[in-house]
Amino acid sequence: MVRRLRERAGEALLRRVAGPSARHKRARIHRTPGPRWFAPGRPVRTVHADASMYVGGLAALLLQSLHPVAMAAVSAHSGFRGDPWGRLQRTSTFLAVTTFGTSQDAQRAVDRVRLVHERVTGTTSEGVEYRAADPHLLAWVHIAETHCFLTAYQRYGGHPLDPDGADAYVADMAQVARRLGVEHPPESRSGLTVRLTTYRPELRATPESRATTRYLLSHAPVPAPARLPYAFLAAAAVDLLPAWSRALLDLPLTTRLMLPAARLGGRTVVAAIRWATPPVPAARRAPP
Numbered sequence: 001m002v003r004r005l006r007e008r009a010g011e012a013l014l015r016r017v018a019g020p021s022a023r024h025k026r027a028r029i030h031r032t033p034g035p036r037w038f039a040p041g042r043p044v045r046t047v048h049a050d051a052s053m054y055v056g057g058l059a060a061l062l063l064q065s066l067h068p069v070a071m072a073a074v075s076a077h078s079g080f081r082g083d084p085w086g087r088l089q090r091t092s093t094f095l096a097v098t099t100f101g102t103s104q105d106a107q108r109a110v111d112r113v114r115l116v117h118e119r120v121t122g123t124t125s126e127g128v129e130y131r132a133a134d135p136h137l138l139a140w141v142h143i144a145e146t147h148c149f150l151t152a153y154q155r156y157g158g159h160p161l162d163p164d165g166a167d168a169y170v171a172d173m174a175q176v177a178r179r180l181g182v183e184h185p186p187e188s189r190s191g192l193t194v195r196l197t198t199y200r201p202e203l204r205a206t207p208e209s210r211a212t213t214r215y216l217l218s219h220a221p222v223p224a225p226a227r228l229p230y231a232f233l234a235a236a237a238v239d240l241l242p243a244w245s246r247a248l249l250d251l252p253l254t255t256r257l258m259l260p261a262a263r264l265g266g267r268t269v270v271a272a273i274r275w276a277t278p279p280v281p282a283a284r285r286a287p288p
Contacts, residue, residue, distance in 0.1 A: 025093065030280055034102035037175060043165045044172035047153045048099045051274040055266055056145075056152030057091075058216065058237035063144040065212040066203040066248055070137050072124040075208045098176050100280075110179045117181070125207075135183045140202075142177040142185055143195050146170060150189070151240055155263070156270045163189070196242075203248065210250040218252045229269045235259055236266025 038044050047053070065071045097109045120132035130137065150169055154160045161169060167188040174185040186192040217238070222230045235255055238246060239262035258265065 026096070026280075029096050029101045029105070032102050032105070034104065036100070037103055037106050038099060038172060042172055043161055043169035044099055046159075046161070046165075047149055047157065047169055048095055049280060050153055050157045051270045051277060052152040052156035053095075053149060054233060054273055055156055055236045055240060055270060056149040057088075058234060059152060059240040060145045060148035061216060062213060062237060062249060063148060063241055063245055064141055065209040066205065066245060067137070067140050067199065068126070068202075068204060068206045068208070069124060069128055069130045070140055071206060071208045071212065072128075073120060073122065073130050073132050073137070075212075076122050106176075107179070110176070114181060133181060135181055138177075138180060138182045139185065139195070140199055142173070142180070142182050143192060143199070146173045146177075146186075147192055147196055148240060149173075150192075152237075155240065156236070156266055158274070200244065203245070205248045205250060209248075213249050214252060217255045229272065231255075231258060232262070232265030233269050235262040236269070239263060239266070 064074075094109050094113065098106045101109070114133070117132040117138075121130065123129050132138075146169075150161075150166060153169075154166070170189055170192050171187040174182075174187045177185040186195045217234045220230060220234075231254065235258040238249070238251060238255055239259055241249075
């Protein structure tokens with residue numbers, strides 16, 4: 001009975017995160033023979049395979065929302081509220097392909113994203129013109145993701161990285177960032193902290209960021225049985241953020257009340273996700 005419950009929970013989770021063809025997609029990414037951008041054992045593979053990514057991903061969305069220009073582009077073009085699960089599935093697939101897929105498939109994924117970025121242009125409600133391919137905006141998205149993914153793993157991951165491993169994770173992420181068009185991405189944790197700080201004068205709350213915060217923390221379309229675990233996951237994501245960025249977010253009362261228990265709740269939910277998630281398919285060796 002326990003095994004069946006685990007399998008059903010894992011299948012439901014995969015379908016939410018990766019789509020209805022999750023198992024086929026997962027097998028193709030991991031089992032297609034060929035060279036990879038990252039060898040087994042690289043820190044980026046360790047971090048991105050861990051259940052702590054659920055906390056890190058949510059924290060990254062909250063942090064990214066504080067850049068008014070980046071948030072305007074997301075609100076206007078991403079389908080964030082109209083198809084939230086679809087956007088999550090596209091994002092998780094991109095991360096999986098570039099981290100674990102063949103070099104050829106990873107490059108194709110990057111090329112598709114760059115093509116989309118070239119088409120995304122517009123003007124914010126304050127009259128600021130933007131384009132998604134702007135290296136400055138791309139760098140902000142990259143820095144926020146890298147910071148949140150790494151911080152989440154160090155707090156909730158199975159085996160936190162040592163200082164050299166944390167630097168290597170940032171360097172691994174920089175390889176993908178450069179291919180996406182980010183100029184001079186940081187390659188160490190100290191460099192990541194410095195770059196994050198340089199963006200602080202540009203960050204502030206806006207109507208779009210407030211709406212995003214309310215949506216992610218209070219109105220995310222999760223099934224009824226998952227609402228309490230999701231609430232703890234959301235509180236853990238908020239707790240993960242730098243204190244200065246939390247002060248800019250319009251946090252709902254429920255999240256604020258749950259913050260004292262955020263780390264205990266986060267550990268519990270991440271452990272449950274880790275228990276339910278099926279193991280990564282074994283890689284196939286290329287024929288000699």
